[in-house]
Amino acid sequence: MNPIVSIKKMSKTYKGGQQALREVSLDIQKGEILALLGPNGAGKTTLISAICGLIETDSGTITVAGFDIVKDYRQTRTLIGLVPQEITLEPFETVFNTVRFSRGLFGKPKDPEYIEEILKRLSLWDKKDSAIRELSGGMKRRVLIAKALSHEPQVLFLDEPTAGVDVELRRDMWQTVRQLQSSGVTIILTTHYIEEAEAIADRVGVISDGRLLLAEEKTTLMKRMGKKQLRIELQSALKEIPSALENYKLELAEDGCSLQYTYDTGQDRTGVTRLFADLSKAGIHIRDVHTSQSSLEEIFVDLVKESA
Amino acid sequence: MNLRAVRAIYIYEMSRTFRTLAQSLLSPVLSTSLYFIVFGAAIGSRIQEVDGVSYGAFIVPGLIMLTVITQSVTNAAFGIYFPKFIGTIFELLSAPISFLEIVLGYVGAAATKSFIIGVIILVTANLFVDLHITHPFWMIAFLALTCISFSLLGFIIGIWANNFEQLQLVPLLVITPLVFLGGSFYSISMLPPLWQTVTLFNPIVYLVSGFRWSFYENADVAVGVSLAMITLFLGLCLSVIWWIFKTGYKIRN
Numbered sequence: 001m002n003p004i005v006s007i008k009k010m011s012k013t014y015k016g017g018q019q020a021l022r023e024v025s026l027d028i029q030k031g032e033i034l035a036l037l038g039p040n041g042a043g044k045t046t047l048i049s050a051i052c053g054l055i056e057t058d059s060g061t062i063t064v065a066g067f068d069i070v071k072d073y074r075q076t077r078t079l080i081g082l083v084p085q086e087i088t089l090e091p092f093e094t095v096f097n098t099v100r101f102s103r104g105l106f107g108k109p110k111d112p113e114y115i116e117e118i119l120k121r122l123s124l125w126d127k128k129d130s131a132i133r134e135l136s137g138g139m140k141r142r143v144l145i146a147k148a149l150s151h152e153p154q155v156l157f158l159d160e161p162t163a164g165v166d167v168e169l170r171r172d173m174w175q176t177v178r179q180l181q182s183s184g185v186t187i188i189l190t191t192h193y194i195e196e197a198e199a200i201a202d203r204v205g206v207i208s209d210g211r212l213l214l215a216e217e218k219t220t221l222m223k224r225m226g227k228k229q230l231r232i233e234l235q236s237a238l239k240e241i242p243s244a245l246e247n248y249k250l251e252l253a254e255d256g257c258s259l260q261y262t263y264d265t266g267q268d269r270t271g272v273t274r275l276f277a278d279l280s281k282a283g284i285h286i287r288d289v290h291t292s293q294s295s296l297e298e299i300f301v302d303l304v305k306e307s308a
Numbered sequence: 309m310n311l312r313a314v315r316a317i318y319i320y321e322m323s324r325t326f327r328t329l330a331q332s333l334l335s336p337v338l339s340t341s342l343y344f345i346v347f348g349a350a351i352g353s354r355i356q357e358v359d360g361v362s363y364g365a366f367i368v369p370g371l372i373m374l375t376v377i378t379q380s381v382t383n384a385a386f387g388i389y390f391p392k393f394i395g396t397i398f399e400l401l402s403a404p405i406s407f408l409e410i411v412l413g414y415v416g417a418a419a420t421k422s423f424i425i426g427v428i429i430l431v432t433a434n435l436f437v438d439l440h441i442t443h444p445f446w447m448i449a450f451l452a453l454t455c456i457s458f459s460l461l462g463f464i465i466g467i468w469a470n471n472f473e474q475l476q477l478v479p480l481l482v483i484t485p486l487v488f489l490g491g492s493f494y495s496i497s498m499l500p501p502l503w504q505t506v507t508l509f510n511p512i513v514y515l516v517s518g519f520r521w522s523f524y525e526n527a528d529v530a531v532g533v534s535l536a537m538i539t540l541f542l543g544l545c546l547s548v549i550w551w552i553f554k555t556g557y558k559i560r561n
Binding site for chain 2: 052053054073074075076077078080082084086088089090091092097100101102103104105106107108109147
């Protein structure tokens with residue numbers, strides 16, 4: 001299947017000399033939710049801005065549904081909706097008017113029913129005649145989404161959609177994003193909340209210092225890079241790890257009451273059965289066991305550390 | 309051509325005007341009426357006719373020009389500066405529209421607004437003095453060309469300005485003095501010869517003169533020269549805008 005968005009070797013250096021993107025290549029598939037994860041200043045917003053035509057790039061090409069974003073900008077921009085990071089709305093305008101304006105700006109004919117549908121879907125319908133300045137922060141963010149959806153885009157970019165949003169509203173936003181995906185919209189969101197990527201993304205791209213370190217299915221990523229820890233609580237404290245267990249690279253807790261074994265879930269043999277047998281041979285009695293899997297956060301921190 | 313986008317911008321900008329009707333339309337009418345009371349009735353009654361026209365009637369074209377030029381510049385400058393200031397310009401830049409369409413929408417709305425104000429002032433003036441328009445077609449043409457040219461200039465200022473202070477700077481320090489010294493309230497033949505020559509470097513002189521000619525058929529400079537000058541000014545503004553959009557000056561960075 002042809003990707004809906006295809007980025008090839010894109011680089012961007014700002015006037016001040018800051019290199020924001022370094023030869024980024026990325027294909028985005030139709031209908032997926034891709035989370036671009038990265039620390040502040042990694043280049044996430046620059047990448048989105050370039051695709052949407054807000055900034056010019058130095059090199060590389062970007063196509064949307066096969067159209068070049070520079071040469072065929074009218075086609076590509078009609079397909080794209082952008083929800084910016086900052087809340088940028090005209091304070092004195094009403095919700096309905098501002099959404100209608102966006103639809104017109106993107107060259108679509110008037111369709112009050114469609115705007116009504118979006119506003120209802122985003123729980124904004126009863127505020128349609130309110131001036132933007134009268135709305136709460138969460139509502140304003142939803143108005144931005146309504147504006148971005150007003151021209152029925154196929155690809156929606158959400159730049160930090162839940163930055164500074166409370167937990168409940170964040171979950172609402174995730175719900176909205178999933179609904180949009182089920183209506184056939186491809187969604188690319190940037191975030192520095194790993195929890196967010198973990199909760200809603202199908203695929204995760206990690207950006208650091210202008211480089212796309214990887215872009216993989218979330219589950220594959222976690223499986224591939226995921227390490228699992230097995231904590232074994234002991235009946236009686238150990239002073240040191242017996243030499244027979246050296247190969248397992250166990251870590252003994254300070255109080256000597258538990259051992260920690262780290263293994264890779266991606267491997268065929270995890271060595272757990274053998275470890276238990278060897279523990280028994282060494283006369284060590286087990287009181288309890290716990291396992292824990294490394295989160296996307298740990299994977300992310302490791303990746304960013306490696307690239308630095 | 310994305311005409312729907314042009315229309316959307318135009319309607320959006322015009323609706324802002326109607327939302328702030330009092331300050332948009334009422335204040336220029338009020339200030340013009342004050343000019344008429346002070347210059348037309350109080351002082352004007354003691355001034356002899358200028359080129360066969362009563363002083364009250366003589367200043368009408370100049371007054372309209374004064375307001376229309378100032379309004380065009382400030383409206384268009386504010387129209388494009390405001391989205392830049394609050395950040396909504398991202399939407400314009402990410403929309404499938406060309407810069408020409410952006411200019412058409414914003415400048416069209418600003419010019420329409422100034423044109424309406426010009427007509428309202430004309431009607432208001434008619435209440436104070438006897439007006440006679442000899443060349444209505446040319447009167448409208450001069451008015452429209454002035455509204456468009458100075459709205460283009462305002463658009464350029466709005467793109468250039470980094471803060472509200474700069475936004476006010478050009479209208480305050482350049483436009484207002486030029487309009488006042490451009491023969492709005494006097495015929496340049498009243499000036500000493502040296503100042504008459506200096507005044508000819510003021511582009512506003514040609515506008516006011518041509519506009520006044522369409523009313524009373526008397527002008528400080530030949531009407532053809534007036535027309536050429538305003539066309540030149542229009543062309544100059546268009547070239548600057550073309551350059552701004554070609555280079556992305558202060559927009560895409």
